[in-house]
């Protein structure tokens with residue numbers, strides 16, 4: 631039986647996010663990467679973390 635693989639190691643250097651943890655690791659078990667609103671350019675900055683929350 632084949633098991634489903636998950637990427638449970640999330641490296642992130644976004645210090646302004648409240649989920650940012652020690653050693654540049656995200657503290658969430660999973661995140662969702664989303665396309666930026668209104669962006670269909672195919673450029674490398676088109677996607678972003680959908681779980682980002684500002685610490686302010």
Ligand code: SF4
Nearest residue numbers: 642647649650656679
């Ligand atoms: S929620 Fe997203 S932006 Fe925030 S620390 Fe995790 S991966 Fe980074």
